[in-house]
Amino acid sequence: MPIYEYACRKCGHEFETLVRSGNVPDCPSCRSTELEKKLSVFATAASSTEAAPTAGPCGACGHPDGPGACALH
Ligand SMILES: [Zn+2]
Numbered sequence: 001m002p003i004y005e006y007a008c009r010k011c012g013h014e015f016e017t018l019v020r021s022g023n024v025p026d027c028p029s030c031r032s033t034e035l036e037k038k039l040s041v042f043a044t045a046a047s048s049t050e051a052a053p054t055a056g057p058c059g060a061c062g063h064p065d066g067p068g069a070c071a072l073h
Contacts, residue, residue: 005038 007014008027017025026033063069 006035007038008032009034009036 002019003016004019004025005014005016006025006027008029010032011027011030013027013029015028019025024033025035027035
């Protein structure tokens, strides 16, 4: 169950809430549903992991099967 961070567009209140699919959260302060959805902690962590590719085992071409797996080396 993902936790999402929201900022209320009406009163500026920021809060985190669990969101089920199909469920529209509202501001705990003013009950407005005009919310700006921020990235969840989990989504941020996942995307940062993808954005930092590790070097492949084969130093020359990065072939995932290691040195010698690619025909060029
Ligand atoms: Zn609000």
